[in-house]
Amino acid sequence: xxxxxxxxxxxxxxxxxxxxxxxxxxxxxxxxxxxxxxxxxxxxxxxxxxxxxxxxxxxxxxxxxxxxxxxxxxxxxxxxxxxxxxxxxxxxxxxxxxxxxxxxxxxxxxxxx
Amino acid sequence: xxxxxxxxxxxxxxxxxxxxxxxxxxxxxxxxxxxxxxxxxxxxxxxxxxxxxxxxxxxxxxxxxxxxxxxxxxxxxxxxxxxxxxxxxxxxxxxxxxxxxxxxxx
Numbered sequence: 001x002x003x004x005x006x007x008x009x010x011x012x013x014x015x016x017x018x019x020x021x022x023x024x025x026x027x028x029x030x031x032x033x034x035x036x037x038x039x040x041x042x043x044x045x046x047x048x049x050x051x052x053x054x055x056x057x058x059x060x061x062x063x064x065x066x067x068x069x070x071x072x073x074x075x076x077x078x079x080x081x082x083x084x085x086x087x088x089x090x091x092x093x094x095x096x097x098x099x100x101x102x103x104x105x106x107x108x109x110x111x112x113x
Numbered sequence: 114x115x116x117x118x119x120x121x122x123x124x125x126x127x128x129x130x131x132x133x134x135x136x137x138x139x140x141x142x143x144x145x146x147x148x149x150x151x152x153x154x155x156x157x158x159x160x161x162x163x164x165x166x167x168x169x170x171x172x173x174x175x176x177x178x179x180x181x182x183x184x185x186x187x188x189x190x191x192x193x194x195x196x197x198x199x200x201x202x203x204x205x206x207x208x209x210x211x212x213x214x215x216x217x218x219x
Contacts, residue, residue: 045149045157045200047209061208095156100147100202101168103156 002026002102006094009107012086020081022096022104030054030074032099036081038092039106048094049081064090086111115140115203119212126219132188136201136212141182145205148177148186151198160199161186193219 008020020036036048049070050059058070069082079096086109093106116139126132136146144164149157159168161177164184174189188195196219201212 044214045202045211047202047211050207050209059207100159100204103158106156 002098004096004098004102004104006096006104006107009094009109011110011112013113014087014111016086017082017084018086018109019083020094020096020107020109022079022081024077024079024096024098027098027102029077034070034072034079035097035100036070036079037095037097037103038090038109039095040089040092043092046092051079083109088112114208115142115206115210117201117203117210117212119201119215121215122213123216123218126191126217128191128193128219130191132191132195132217134186134199134215134217136184138182138184138203140205142203142205144179145203146177146179146184147202147204149200149202150195151200152196157200191219195219 003025004022006020006022012018031053033052035050038046038048048064049068051070051072055072067085072079088111091111093108095106096104118137120135146164147159148161150160151157160171160175162168164179165177176187178185197217199215203210
């Protein structure tokens with residue numbers, strides 16, 4: 001059974017940093033691209049980042065480029081999202097996703113003073 | 114960037130109704146579109162891949178179609194369990210973009 005378990009969310013002040021982790025199991029992690037997708041409260045879905053199988057290629061929308069960094073550790077079956085210079089508009093549930101088939105349960109990030 | 118214009122933003126329908134939700138792409142995306150269903154408090158679930166292909170385990174009352182730059186998700190006979198939000202996603206090019214979502218109420 002495929003499982004994606006996100007951790008690391010919480011309440012953080014504007015301008016501070018937070019690092020999300022997503023541990024994968026039930027599939028060959030190193031063979032799949034991974035994605036982070038977020039959803040602000042009561043809003044739609046927004047793609048946040050992508051990473052290829054070996055971590056050598058990453059992609060971001062302009063809204064987070066330069067502030068967020070996606071990375072992966074294939075030995076640990078884990079994908080990360082380092083979020084710096086957080087803003088109130090980054091408040092959302094963050095989902096770890098593989099191939100768009102499987103989604104984690106989501107982790108809430110709240111940016112507020 | 115490719116804009117995905119999704120309509121309607123919300124709708125109310127009755128059990129047994131035929132329901133159609135649409136997404137219009139601002140540029141050519143081929144069939145590189147996925148439809149997701151999201152129930153309250155849950156993660157999204159893929160329903161239709163590559164614009165027209167039913168995902169595993171999805172009831173046959175769901176279908177996807179394309180006409181030019183217009184993509185549709187149709188539920189042929191609405192059931193109570195279909196109450197949810199529906200989202201489209203284009204993955205033709207970066208940035209990946211979602212439609213704004215449709216809330217389906219019954």
